[in-house]
Amino acid sequence: MNLAIRDIRHHLGRFLLTALGLGLLLGVVLSMIGIYRGLVADALALVRMPAADVWVVETGTRGPFAEGSRIPGDTRESIARLAGVTEAGSLTFQSLEAIHRDRKLRLQVVGWEPGRLGGPPAIAEGRGLARGRFEMVADLKTGLAVGERVWLGGDVFTVVGLTRGAVSSGGDPVVWMALRDSQVLQFRLAPAPARREAARGTPPSGAPDTINAVVARVAPDASVEAVVAAAKRWKHLAAMTQDEQETILTRSVVEKARQQIGLFTTVLLTVSTVIIALIIYTMTMDKIREIATLKLIGAPDGRIVGLIVQQALALGLIGFSVGASLIVSVKDHFPRRVVLLPEDAAALGMIVVVVCLVASGLGVRLALRVDPATALGG
Amino acid sequence: MVVGASAPLVELRGLAKHYGEGETRVDALKAIDLDLRPGEVVGLLGPSGSGKTTLLNLVGCIVEPSGGIMRLDGETVWDGRWLRPDLRSLRLEKIGFIFQFHNLLPFLDVAENVALVLDMAGAPRAAALARAHELLDYLEVGHRKTAKPSSLSGGEAQRVAIARALANHPRIILADEPTAALDGERAGIVMDLLRKVASEQAATVIVVTHDEKIWDRFDSIFTLRDGRIVSTVSPRAGG
Incomplete structure (x- = not known):
């Protein structure tokens, strides 16, 4: 009997709304990664078009x-x-x-x-x-x-x-x-x-x-x-290879923009982690009495940990799917190129899984400290 | 009823519990001796802070005693230390709990709430549900087995809670104010059910209550005050 799925079904509307909100946040993270990739792709597009090996310029x-x-x-x-x-x-x-x-x-x-x-x-x-x-x-x-x-x-x-x-x-x-x-x-x-x-x-x-x-x-x-x-x-001439020209573009011309977007993406991921942790903590808080009852009637820790971790993973993966679908459907409407690479999406998916596992740690800690006696009395 | 006919299911010898040390020490229970046999339905009475709930928590292996010896169903579980490393499996095996507010899991239906105990004990899902249906029929709430707890009346919810407490064939049933939220008629029905269970399943039922209208349903009523049993009466024996 999977308690996590039963609990999700019981609060389906609230769970889906939460997943939607998280999905929007993860969508923004994914779009920032796409904008970052797009910036680099745009920077290199012009220099790669001649398919040259050597660039000769003023000394x-x-x-x-x-x-x-x-x-x-x-x-x-x-x-x-x-x-x-x-x-x-x-x-x-x-x-x-x-x-x-x-x-x-x-x-x-x-x-x-x-x-x-x-x-x-x-x-x-x-x-x-x-x-x-x-x-x-x-x-x-x-x-x-x-x-x-x-x-x-x-x-x-x-x-x-x-x-x-x-x-x-x-x-x-x-x-x-x-x-x-x-x-x-x-x-x-x-x-x-x-x-x-x-x-x-x-x-x-x-x-x-x-x-x-x-x-x-x-x-x-x-x-x-x-x-x-x-x-x-x-x-009167200077010369460089194609690789050197590309390095100049990515390290000089768009470097600050790259750093800016990279830093912002890191901040967004951190914010997402905190939000996921808070959501899971709150979801666990809502179930304190149920968890105490489960402990009292003999549920092993693994059953209670499974309830929290499975819900955290479900929340993260549904949120990620919502966010990814959203960005894939609107990316062509951005004023600048948004490049979504499968490996970036996979990496973010893995990060979301790790974040959910780490974030569920707070909820698990809370659950394991719940006194079964809480279930008794009013 | 088999009172006095067989070995005690609950044996307490000098069981004590205190909180804190030194000047802040509070003796919640002082050297309780008690023998409860199969088929007995006993009540614990007393004012707030008298030690009723502490005694229930000790017998339920929820709180660690400070001294004494405790034997449950013939097994010594506390003798200065817990003799079982996993108290939850001990509870799952020997003890059934009934709560004042039922504490049914709101995300499971009635049958699943009952089957959960067996599921946790490792029973196959079909067998667990079959046992749940059997118990729900026995307690005359079989017609609500697919309902969610939120749709049950107070009496129905308490019957489901009793079914859950019985699911794993425990021989010790602990009930915390099981009739507090029920009117006189329904409280009487619940107590009759507990008596029926105790008698038919050779179990001991310990009920913490303030509910005067059910006092005549107990084999014994122990009154606690300041952590001690100060009186014992047997209403059904006329004493």
Whole structure:
């Protein structure tokens, strides 16, 4: 005769409401883990898109994501000729805010040379760039549609294709355009500053052939470190491997946000532990007389401990299931990416089990100290 | 009734209980000698603080005596120390409890409340339920076996509590104010049931009570005052 199940059935409504409340709390914990994972995934999404082995940037910088980096546009040719390099591409990166259809549009603009390394990943809708100028491929998260025309920096760009899941470390959706367009967008002066520069005698430059980075892919039988070392011999360049670039992003660019969310998740888990412990303690307090009666009529400790521990586990596991289901169903409505990994959910499930066992310790301690004589008298 | 015909089920020799030491010492029971035989239904009377409940707790192996010897059903259970390491199994085996407020578990139905005692003793579920049904029928509450305790009347709940106390065939039944919450007629019925049980199952029933309307149902009434038995009367024998 399972006393825990009988007691749960007897107070089913109250038990389910408690489990629902706990589920909401565990749902928040799980969503925080998902946001944490999403932050890292977003941070790495852009840097992983070119599927490069080597990043070449301005000397003395850790660009182009952690710091600004400007190198000459012809750097690509120099890098492409290094031994072991199979292909290379020039890239520019720029954050941009535009007003489109009366709404603010924050974008991460990537300029690249179509046909070379660094373009958009799989096109989800439409096509890639073909005409070369004033076209762009945008991520679905921009809310733009194929064929839509957008004013950016004084020029009109037509959306010809859409990608999925391409965002910057700040969560802004990515758009790709031809390198020349992006250089104009990034480096061309507006008319008034241009007139002032002309008055100062600065030669008119238009948009210089400046880029932010060169990415290169290395042949499988060649050494990435050797290519990095070779690129570093040019005094105006710095080079790093893909792993080093990813480390810079996760350890520098999003580190504080990671720590913030990680700490908050820890606090939430601690709060959850305390709440679970209090719920189980209160549930045990409510049964003091029943526990005293059980002891008096001869119930062994194992039976009483089982009643409390089984209820604690049931509460935790039902709460966890409610929380997980809730977050899975709403995660796509979050403004930033929420990445729920099965291993994270399994780990949280295990933590909940451990927390329930630890938290039930308080209730078990109380139950084992109940004097059977409590059952006698009024 | 088999009073005096066989060995005592409850034998107390100089049983004592005190709380605290030195100036704060309170002697709750002082050197109680008592023999109770199968079939006897006895009452414990006395004002509050006289030691009735302490005596019930001592015989129920809930509280540790401070001195004396206690034998239950022929087994010496206390002789300066507990001679059984597991008192709960001792209670499960030898003693049935009936409470003033029934203390039925609210999350079990009537039959399960009775079967629980057997379940804890290791009986198979079917056998435990069969015994529960048999007892509930015997106590004339078989028709309520699937009801929850909250839906029972006071008399029905007390019958179920008696059934639970009898489930494991104990030979010592301890009842704490079993009729306090019942009217005169129902109190009489409960006492008749306890007498029937004591007689048919050769058990001893010890009842703590203040309820004057049931005094004539006891074989003996022991009055306690300041931790001692100060008088013994036998209402059914006219004394």
